[in-house]
Amino acid sequence: MSVPPSGPQVAFELEGAGCRYGKLDALVPTNLRIASGERLGLVGPSGSGKTTLLRLLNATVQPTSGRVSALGKRIDSLSAQSLRAVRSRIATIPQHLGLVPNLRVWQNVAIGRIGRRGFAGTLKDLLFVSKHSLEEIHELLERVGIEEKLFARTSQLSGGQRQRVAVARALFQKPQAILADEPVSSVDPARAASLVALLNDLAEEHNLTLVISLHNLELARAHLPRLIGLRSGHVQFDQDSASIGDKLFDDLYDLSGSEMLEDGGGEHR
Numbered sequence: 001m002s003v004p005p006s007g008p009q010v011a012f013e014l015e016g017a018g019c020r021y022g023k024l025d026a027l028v029p030t031n032l033r034i035a036s037g038e039r040l041g042l043v044g045p046s047g048s049g050k051t052t053l054l055r056l057l058n059a060t061v062q063p064t065s066g067r068v069s070a071l072g073k074r075i076d077s078l079s080a081q082s083l084r085a086v087r088s089r090i091a092t093i094p095q096h097l098g099l100v101p102n103l104r105v106w107q108n109v110a111i112g113r114i115g116r117r118g119f120a121g122t123l124k125d126l127l128f129v130s131k132h133s134l135e136e137i138h139e140l141l142e143r144v145g146i147e148e149k150l151f152a153r154t155s156q157l158s159g160g161q162r163q164r165v166a167v168a169r170a171l172f173q174k175p176q177a178i179l180a181d182e183p184v185s186s187v188d189p190a191r192a193a194s195l196v197a198l199l200n201d202l203a204e205e206h207n208l209t210l211v212i213s214l215h216n217l218e219l220a221r222a223h224l225p226r227l228i229g230l231r232s233g234h235v236q237f238d239q240d241s242a243s244i245g246d247k248l249f250d251d252l253y254d255l256s257g258s259e260m261l262e263d264g265g266g267e268h269r
């Protein structure tokens with residue numbers, strides 16, 4: 001079991017925090033601590049609660065029980081303004097990336113600051129971009145390996161290139177943490193591995209906390225030091241990835257009775 005340090009270095013903490021939708025426990029009351037700068041993977045079958053946990057961490061949903069702290073703040077006790085400030089320091093890469101296809105690549109990256117600049121400020125940035133911002137965006141695109149796409153229309157990019165735009169947008173936000181929800185679900189294995197490696201390298205370089213939900217267990221085990229296995233809203237394991245054997249993974253994804261129809265048995269290796 002990996003035990004992150006306590007104190008100010010805690011990036012996220014759940015204290016008996018759970019999330020219910022009607023009668024369904026999407027996440028049962030859970031205790032969890034993620035240290036600042038830690039890199040971890042969330043694995044588990046469809047519907048196991050990965051996205052729900054990420055939404056609790058990025059403070060887009062409030063827990064229905066217990067408490068959640070993000071970047072040192074209890075999210076249930078914050079004013080709307082303070083909540084926005086916390087969220088602006090947490091970059092989320094959603095499963096479908098959330099890019100605007102008709103915008104140029106640099107514009108999608110610029111949207112990364114919307115949490116801090118507000119809607120009107122971001123609109124102004126998109127219409128009258130400063131040379132400094134454009135240089136900054138160019139540097140980020142260089143870092144993620146697609147600088148030649150600065151002025152390309154986003155809809156004309158491949159899936160792998162779009163993922164890199166989403167990573168650049170997350171970095172432009174100057175976050176303290178990146179939460180990526182199945183960021184590699186739609187690309188081939190080589191591109192998936194290269195994106196997870198890139199996120200890892202960037203997290204190390206910038207000392208960011210990184211949480212990635214992944215269906216590819218080998219990738220998760222190879223790149224992320226700590227893995228949390230979720231099943232039906234319960235944490236089934238939380239430990240160093242090196243110590244996780246195939247049996248734990250098999251049990252996590254094991255299809256039983258009623259779940260068989262629901263989960264569809266997606267490939268996980």
Ligand SMILES: Nc1ncnc2c1ncn2[C@@H]1O[C@H](COP(=O)(O)OP(=O)(O)OP(=O)(O)O)[C@@H](O)[C@H]1O
Nearest residue numbers: 021024025026044045046047048049050051052053
């Ligand atoms: N807004 C919502 N309203 C009602 N139920 C929800 C809502 N969001 C999630 N759920 C339910 O909560 C459970 C957990 O969903 P969640 O999206 O967290 O799973 P997941 O592990 O991310 O799945 P996947 O791998 O398919 O993305 C599911 O049973 C889902 O149907």
Ligand SMILES: [Mg+2]
Nearest residue numbers: 050051052181
């Ligand atoms: Mg999900």
